[in-house]
Structure formats: structure tokens, C-alpha cells
Amino acid sequence: MPVLVMKFGGTSVANLDRIRRAAKRVGVEVAKGYDVIVIVSAMSGKTNEMVGWVNETSPLYDAREYDAVVSSGENVTAGLMALTLQEMDVPARSWQGWQVPLITNSAHSAARIEEIPTDNINAKFGEGMRVAVVAGFQGVSPEGRITTLGRGGSDTTAVAFAAAFDAERCDIYTDVDGVYTTDPRIADKARKLDKIAFEEMLELASLGAKVLQTRSVELAMRYNVKLRVLSSFEEQSDEAGTLVCAEEEIMESNVVNGIAYSRDEAKMTLISVADRPGIAASIFGSLSDAGVNVDMIIQNISEEGRTDMTFSCPTDQVARAEKAMAESKDSGEINFHDLVADIDVAKVSAVGIGMRSQSGVAAKMFKTLCDEGINIKVIATSEIKISVLIDRKYMELAVQSLHDAFELDKAA
Ligand code: ADP
Ligand code: ASP
Numbered sequence: 089m090p091v092l093v094m095k096f097g098g099t100s101v102a103n104l105d106r107i108r109r110a111a112k113r114v115g116v117e118v119a120k121g122y123d124v125i126v127i128v129s130a131m132s133g134k135t136n137e138m139v140g141w142v143n144e145t146s147p148l149y150d151a152r153e154y155d156a157v158v159s160s161g162e163n164v165t166a167g168l169m170a171l172t173l174q175e176m177d178v179p180a181r182s183w184q185g186w187q188v189p190l191i192t193n194s195a196h197s198a199a200r201i202e203e204i205p206t207d208n209i210n211a212k213f214g215e216g217m218r219v220a221v222v223a224g225f226q227g228v229s230p231e232g233r234i235t236t237l238g239r240g241g242s243d244t245t246a247v248a249f250a251a252a253f254d255a256e257r258c259d260i261y262t263d264v265d266g267v268y269t270t271d272p273r274i275a276d277k278a279r280k281l282d283k284i285a286f287e288e289m290l291e292l293a294s295l296g297a298k299v300l301q302t303r304s305v306e307l308a309m310r311y312n313v314k315l316r317v318l319s320s321f322e323e324q325s326d327e328a329g330t331l332v333c334a335e336e337e338i339m340e341s342n343v344v345n346g347i348a349y350s351r352d353e354a355k356m357t358l359i360s361v362a363d364r365p366g367i368a369a370s371i372f373g374s375l376s377d378a379g380v381n382v383d384m385i386i387q388n389i390s391e392e393g394r395t396d397m398t399f400s401c402p403t404d405q406v407a408r409a410e411k412a413m414a415e416s417k418d419s420g421e422i423n424f425h426d427l428v429a430d431i432d433v434a435k436v437s438a439v440g441i442g443m444r445s446q447s448g449v450a451a452k453m454f455k456t457l458c459d460e461g462i463n464i465k466v467i468a469t470s471e472i473k474i475s476v477l478i479d480r481k482y483m484e485l486a487v488q489s490l491h492d493a494f495e496l497d498k499a500a
């Protein structure tokens with residue numbers, strides 16, 4: 089029988105009523121003749137609560153134990169979803185990551201999927217089971233330890249299962265009815281897109297649009313998974329939501345197609361670094377060894393052999409970055425006067441494949457922010473995106489004014 093993957097995010101399984109509603113949606117697809125793999129997130133708020141407990145217990149925690157704790161929310165919803173389906177007379181059972189087993193590498197808290205054997209679940213489908221409920225976000229390392237795939241990782245579990253089982257489609261059920269030109273929660277004028285190209289979705293996700301985890305989009309693109317985002321709160325037709333697809337399938341597109349933001353950014357500046365060949369390699373090597381995800385980097389002009397080096401990273405990694413830099417200073421590997429952290433910044437980005445062929449987008453973006461009196465602290469560009477770091481208090485204003493300036497409320 090054809091296989092369908094259906095993923096339900098945190099708000100879609102937030103309580104028993106919502107789980108029942110989701111299970112009914114699954115029942116509809118089973119009745120159409122699909123064998124269904126359901127991927128569930130933890131109930132909304134649960135993962136955050138557990139992350140809080142870990143941070144309070146151990147600020148520079150052992151990531152293996154972090155994973156042991158924060159993976160547990162999905163175990164609860166997987167079991168409850170299987171029970172709910174059974175109550176509806178749909179043959180179902182649950183799987184935790186290690187039972188599949190969904191094998192990942194050993195990069196705890198940000199693990200990558202290496203293998204999903206299909207025989208175990210397929211054998212059960214062969215015996216008449218109609219729904220395999222799999223706990224999202226979690227796997228098992230080659231060392232036999234529980235791993236997690238990074239925040240939002242159930243999306244990636246879903247796409248990886250769709251690829252492994254050659255599913256007809258991967259439906260991501262969430263609390264919005266598709267992918268919008270920007271987060272509909274902060275811009276009233278955000279417009280739902282019927283289709284979005286993989287490349288654009290990839291940029292939007294990596295720049296903060298949390299509707300899909302970045303890695304899930306990468307996998308969908310690589311394995312050509314038919315990926316759809318839709319609401320678990322509305323009755324759905326087969327055409328509902330937003331289809332994430334190849335660029336060629338989209339006829340008309342704006343130059344800028346989306347505005348993304350990332351609220352929890354920090355800007356760190358190493359003041360007066362002794363400038364010598366290899367200094368950048370030393371700084372960013374030790375940050376990387378400490379598990380800091382550096383995003384933007386600027387090195388100022390060097391004067392009398394010393395320079396300032398600025399980089400950005402997520403706010404929750406500031407402590408790690410400070411520790412790594414202090415250790416490098418103590419060991420004499422890096423010589424600098426001071427490390428200044430500005431934790432009140434946010435990143436706002438404009439994304440569009442049309443930028444490849446049209447100039448003036450950066451100028452328009454900077455002019456729009458200038459007209460609102462917003463100062464730009466750092467700029468980064470690539471072929472299809474422009475990102476700026478600004479004071480966090482202006483983030484919403486920046487998103488809304490850029491959405492207006494690029495007329496994203498109007499279709500191409
Ligand atoms: P889930 O728990 O279902 O995985 P998430 O909270 O991870 O849901 O993702 C859905 C949220 O993503 C929406 O509620 C919305 O606020 C946010 N979001 C950010 N950018 C966008 C966008 N461009 N389009 C749709 N939703 C977006
Ligand atoms: N529960 C995990 C998180 O909140 C994974 C997910 O929901 O996708 O990040």
C-alpha cells in the first residue's frame with residue numbers, strides 16, 4: 089500500500105482533545121488506503137520546560153544528558169497517539185527512535201540522521217498494522233546513547249522517514265495553514281504562499297522562520313520528497329497548505345519572497361586582537377570546538393598590528409563563547425584586550441531567488457530601515473538573501489516595514 093507521512097507539531101498534540109483531532113485526520117488517510125507513518129512532537133511547551141530544567145541544573149551541560157532529558161516529551165505523545173488510534177479501531181503502535189532504530193551521528197543536541205532501516209516497520213505493516221507512530225526529534229548514536237536532532241527536529245524526522253519509505257507525500261501539520269511571506273504572528277499583512285521553492289524555504293528556515301527545520305528542507309530537496317505544510321485545525325483538502333517544491337514548478341515569483349527574523353542573536357566583539365596570519369583560524373577553531381555556531385563575521389581594518397573581530401551567535405551560546413575565548417587568552421593562543429557581548433540584537437533577512445538577477449534589493453532594504461530610524465550593526469549577503477543585525481526592540485518594525493517596502497502582500 090502507498091505510504092503517507094503525517095507530522096504533528098507541538099500545538100497539534102498539545103492536549104488529549106488535540107491528539108484525538110489529529111488521530112481523526114490520520115484515520116481519514118487510512119480510510120483512503122494509505123499505510124501511515126505519524127511523527128509526533130512533544131506537547132507544546134514541554135520541550136522548553138525541560139530545556140529550562142537542564143540549564144538550571146547545569147549551565148554548561150553534558151549534551152548526552154541534555155538529550156536524555158529533552159527527548160522524553162515525544163515518548164509521551166507517541167504512546168498517547170497510538171492509544172487514541174487503537175481506541176478508534178485503527179491498528180497502530182508506537183516506536184521510540186532507538187526502537188526503529190533511527191541511527192544518527194554522535195553530535196548530541198544537533199545530531200544528523202545516518203540511517204533509518206525500514207524492515208521493522210514494514211514487517212508490521214505486512215501484518216496488518218496501519219499506522220506506525222514514531223517519536224520525532226530523537227534517535228540513537230552508534231555508541232547507543234539517545235540523541236536529538238536540534239530544536240524543531242521532528243520536521244526532519246518526518247522528511248527522513250518519507251525519503252526512507254518512499255512516501256507519496258510528507259504532510260507537516262502545524263498551527264498555521266502554510267508557509268507565509270513572513271511570520272503571520274508578527275505581520276498582519278503576511279500572505280500565504282501556495283508554493284515555495286526549496287532554495288527559498290531553505291534560506292527562510294535557516295534565517296529563523298521556524299515553520300520548518302532547515303535540515304528537513306535540505307533532505308526534502310535532496311531526496312525530492314513532496315513536502316506540504318498545512319494546518320491541523322482546519323478541515324483539509326488535498327490542495328490545502330503550501331507545497332515546498334522545485335523552482336521549475338513555480339511560474340511567477342516576486343524578487344523578494346519572504347522576510348525572516350531570528351530573535352535570539354548575540355553580537356560579540358573581540359577588542360584589539362593581535363593581528364597575525366592564522367588568527368581567524370585560531371578564534372573560530374576554538375569557538376567551533378566549544379560548540380558555538382558562529383553566523384556572521386566581520387574583521388575591521390587592522391591598525392598597528394591590532395584589529396577588532398566581531399561575530400554573531402545564538403544568545404544561549406554566549407557563555408560557551410566567553411569561556412572558549414577566556415581559555416584561549418589564558419593559554420596565550422589568542423591575544424586580545426576585551427570581549428564585549430551585545431545580547432540585545434536580532435537578525436532580519438530578506439530572501440528571494442529573484443535577487444540573483446535583479447540589483448537594488450540591498451539598497452532598498454537599507455533605505456527602508458534608515459527611514460524607520462533603525463541602525464544596522466552587521467550586514468551579510470549571499471546570492472538570494474540579505475541579512476542585517478539590528479537592535480532587538482526594532483525587530484517587528486523592521487519585518488513589517490520591509491514586508492511593506494517589497495510589497496509582499498501582493499502576489500507576483
Ligand atoms: P510546530 O510546533 O507545529 O512544529 P512551530 O512553532 O515549530 O510549529 O512552527 C510554526 C510557527 O512558525 C508558526 O506558528 C509561525 O509563528 C512561525 N513562522 C515563522 N515564520 C513563518 C512563515 N514564514 N510562515 C509560517 N509560519 C511561520
Ligand atoms: N519537541 C522538539 C522541539 O520543541 C522537536 C519538535 O517539536 O520538532 O524542538
Ligand code: MG
Nearest residue numbers: 097240298299
Ligand atoms: Mg516546529
